Amino acid sequence: MTPVGLSTASVWPQTAAAAFLLAAELGYDGLEVMVWADPMSQDVAALRRASRAHRVPVLSVHAPCLLITQRVWSPDPEVRLRRSVQAAQELGARTVVTHPPFRWQRRYADRFAELIDELEDDSGIAVAVENMFPVRRFGGAMEMSAFRPSIDPTDVGHRHYTLDLSHTSAAGVDALELAKRMGDGLCHVHLADGGGLPRDEHLVPGRGTQPCAELCEELVRTGFTGQVVLEINTRRVRHPAQRAKDLAEALLFARLHLGQ
Numbered sequence: 001m002t003p004v005g006l007s008t009a010s011v012w013p014q015t016a017a018a019a020f021l022l023a024a025e026l027g028y029d030g031l032e033v034m035v036w037a038d039p040m041s042q043d044v045a046a047l048r049r050a051s052r053a054h055r056v057p058v059l060s061v062h063a064p065c066l067l068i069t070q071r072v073w074s075p076d077p078e079v080r081l082r083r084s085v086q087a088a089q090e091l092g093a094r095t096v097v098t099h100p101p102f103r104w105q106r107r108y109a110d111r112f113a114e115l116i117d118e119l120e121d122d123s124g125i126a127v128a129v130e131n132m133f134p135v136r137r138f139g140g141a142m143e144m145s146a147f148r149p150s151i152d153p154t155d156v157g158h159r160h161y162t163l164d165l166s167h168t169s170a171a172g173v174d175a176l177e178l179a180k181r182m183g184d185g186l187c188h189v190h191l192a193d194g195g196g197l198p199r200d201e202h203l204v205p206g207r208g209t210q211p212c213a214e215l216c217e218e219l220v221r222t223g224f225t226g227q228v229v230l231e232i233n234t235r236r237v238r239h240p241a242q243r244a245k246d247l248a249e250a251l252l253f254a255r256l257h258l259g260q
Contacts (some may be wrong), residue, residue, distance in 0.1 A: 003029040004254045005059040007190070007231035008041060010247060013139065014240075016040040016047065020054045026248050030059035030178040032097070035084060035173045036069045044087050051091065059227050060095040061088040076114060077101065077108045081127075088125045095126045095188050095227060097162045100147040109148040113156055120159060124237035128188040129153035130162035131178060134202065144176035154181045157164060162188040164231070166202045169194020176211055176218065187226035189219070191254055192233075204246050206254045216257035228254055 006028040008019040015038045016031075021044075023031050031051075035041045040050070051058055063084035064072035073083050084096045098116075101109035116127045132151040134143045145151050151171055153161055161182040167190075179186055193208030194201040205212040212215040216228070230250040234243040254260075 001260050002219065002258050003059055003227045004251060004258070004260070005030045005227055006231040006247065006251075007032040007034055007062070007229050008038070009034040009036075009062070010230060010234060010250075011031075011243065012038075012235055014243075020050045020056050020168060022219050022244060022247055023056045023084040024054040024123055026244065026251055028056070028230075028251060030057040032060040032062055032231070033058055033073060033087075033093075034062040035064040035087070036066065037072070042072060044090050047087075047127070049093060058088075058093045060093050060097060060229065061085075061091065061092040063096055063098040067255065070150050079106055081115065082119065085119050085123050085125050085127065089123055091123070095128055095145075095160075095162075097128055097130055097188060097190075099130055099132060100151070100153055100156075102146055103148045105148070105212050113158065116158060119208075126160040128160040128162040129158045130157075130190070131167050131171070131173070133167045133173075152178070152181075155177070159185055160187045161185045162190060164190035164192070164217075165205075165212055166190070166192040166194045166200050166231070168200055169196055169208060169210050170200050172196070172198075175215060179215060179218065186224070189215070189226065189228045190231040191222075191228050191250070192231050202231060203234050204250050205230075206249075212253070213257045214253065217259075220259050228258065230254060 006023045010018040013021045193203035195208045
């Protein structure tokens with residue numbers, strides 16, 4: 001069966017420690033560690049201890065490539081990506097999720113594809129480049145991409161991709177068509193929903209307009225061998241019990257439509 005994991009980002013502002021606990025209690029198959037300001041997310045030894053204590057494997061590592069994580073581990077994006085791959089190896093994870101380079105990271109962008117090939121060849125880890133979304137300003141009249149060369153990693157071509165359905169919603173992109181373009185390179189899915197607003201919503205699947213159910217069913221039909229990770233936004237819940245309820249609903253949705 002396709003492993004269904006929980007992103008540690010789904011419990012923010014709680015820490016990775018809370019994600020391990022919730023994943024174990026709710027029956028997730030593992031975690032994706034979002035490496036960011038949370039000190040535990042940067043500490044491979046602490047993550048390994050928590051994984052063993054809760055019997056929750058780390059399925060994937062999300063490299064620190066957000067605007068707010070540009071100083072995590074190193075100011076050099078290549079060093080951050082290399083450390084993410086090393087962390088995945090040490091934690092027994094199969095996949096590293098990364099974003100396309102920012103437009104201003106010219107040197108990094110120029111050798112991004114070559115760097116990924118090198119890391120994958122040396123490590124055996126899939127470095128799965130994620131689709132992103134543009135920034136819209138002035139009521140949507142102006143649209144620009146912060147990424148080079150674009151928000152769509154298939155424009156360059158990589159061995160492995162991450163498909164994020166909250167991002168397709170924010171970008172106004174057909175998620176099923178993008179999955180087809182990714183083809184056999186699609187090895188990782190961030191399952192979340194969006195209502196079509198020009199921002200990253202990360203709703204519980206089924207609460208927006210994205211074809212979350214259809215995508216899951218297509219993954220089953222095509223014999224998908226990758227991982228599905230729930231990456232939803234629970235930061236505004238009023239009580240921890242509501243967070244657990246949302247994460248349980250998300251897991252149930254994924255298992256139902258993956259035929260589990």
